[in-house]
Amino acid sequence: MIRVGIVGATGYSGVELIRLLSLHPHAHMERLYSSSAEGTSLASVFPHLQQITLPTLQAIDPTAMAAENDVVFLATPAGVSRELSPQLLAAGVKVIDLSGDFRLSSSELYRTWYKKEPASQDQLALAVYGLHEWNREQVSEAKLIANPGCYPTAALLGLLPLAKSGWADPHSWIIDAKSGVSGAGRGVSLGVHYSEVNESVSAYKVGQHQHTPEIEQELTRQSGVETIIQFTPHLIPMTRGILVTAYAQLTASVGIEALQDLYESAYSDKPFVRVRQPGTHPRTKEVYGSNYCDIALHLDQRTGRVIILSVIDNVVKGAAGQAVQNMNTMFGLPETEGLALTPVFP
Template identity: 70%
Template sequence: MLRAGIIGATGYGGVELIRLLSMHSEVGTPRVYSSSSEGTALASLFPHLHQVELPLLESIDVPSIAENNDVVFLATPAGVSAQLTPQLLQTNVKVIDLSGDLRLNSAEQYQAWYKKQPADAQTVEQAVYGLPEYNRELVKQAQVIANPGCYPTATLLGLLPLAKTDWVDPDTWIIDAKSGVSGAGRGVSLGVHYGELNESINAYKVGQHQHTPEIEQVIQEQTGKALLVQFTPHLVPMTRGILATTYVKLKKQVSAAELQEYYESVYKDEPFVRIRPFGSHPRTKEVSGSNFCDIALHLDERTGRVIILSVIDNLIKGAAGQAIQNMNIMCGFEETAGLPKVPLYP
């Protein structure tokens, strides 16, 4: 049995990892680590874990972590992985980092968007961006994975096939994204107060969200094109789910059938990407509880634009599920092992 550890187990990402790993036949009960709360039971913080078999929380001690785990997941706030990963990489442990610390190749970009000290260049270089649909071979050989952000996952899976063509004007990408509240984590603030959020929707960080350069970097890596995207996140009164509504202007004529066939062919062997019928409108609920990314294409002939709708469960394909998908690839397991085959509905 693979020995897995979760650093930062006291957040929503951490407990989702615990849940998904509990369904994985190749992985034992994970060890759980936290910068606070050493020696306490996770169930005292998360009553849903009452009587679930789990060790007590341990403090973050690298030698002990390395000795006791084959793989560790970092579900920590920005800045922690930058400190911790270099030490972990000096051991044999595999690292899957769910934070944004290792995603951006450019230290300047990291500092500009995250307002934190970046990880050292060597660690960043070593990290493979864990979007399996595009980097599967690199993931296989990686010791450290930068697990993609929730918004970039939904966005890139929807956008990359078209971005690779010469059908569209690369200066016209607009991504209007909508997320449930769990993406903001479990920390308390007026911003996550039920009375403030319920029955309300708002945009936030317009033009300033740190997932913007991540999207741009991956587009450049995958297509060779340096471009700027307009990315706007919104907060929706729901717990889970992301919908990315992505707009782009066509510069060549392309038919609905061509678009649809192209996307179907790109993803035909992917276990977690489902191309929905042309012109349909996926709902986030239809992927909730699963590792699926559902994509539907629209062609507005009147305006000459393609509109791509892509939905994920932000805590699964946008975080813990994709991390396990990466673990499966790194460890030679079936890629779908431990991941639900059917979304939770309703």
């Protein structure tokens, strides 16, 4: 039984980890940690969890955490993980970080895009980028996982087969992404106030979203070709879900059959990626509450562009579900363990 600790248990990613791990046959939630609700029960914060026997929320104490857990999930704001991880790793505890502290290999890029001081270069070098479908072998040997961001997960799963094929111009990528409000976290702010968000769609952080260099880094790393993207996120008045619509200019004469074969081959042994048939348009509702990513392709013969549609649940595949998938592989378990959930519909 894997002894699991969760830091940030009162946030959306934290409580989703609890939902998933409560169903996991090989994981026991040994400790839950919170900097804001120490000494209280999680059921007092989230009454829907009252039927689950969970430990009382504890203060964040790295020394105690290192003695009590085999793996610790850090569902924290950016800037926290870089302080906690070194002590946990030194004690032999594996770390899965759901913040952005270890996603960028360049400390200068982190400083520029996150406006915070980066982790040490030693920690950055130790971290494995946990996009499971493309880095499974590295994940299996990792001690520190940088769990990908929600937008990069949806974007990269959709883009990487084509990017690696060499059939598209690496400077032509345009990514239009739309996310539900839960992607902003549980904190209260005017930007996610009901009367501000309801019946409205808005772009935000245009040209400056911190997930931009993460997507570029992984496209470049996987394809071997320097890649630049145009990325614009939008906020949609719904709770969960991300829809990515990505565009790329083809440089090779290929038809939709070849593109479909490319994607089906790339994901044939990846149980959580479902490549849809041509002519279909996946909806966020069709992956709600699950660890699936649904992808569909459209070839625009008139413009010579490929349009890639990719949908995920941002709290599951975009955060907690992918983190559990990575944990499974780190501990030699089937990647699907505890995650074989059918999407909730309607």
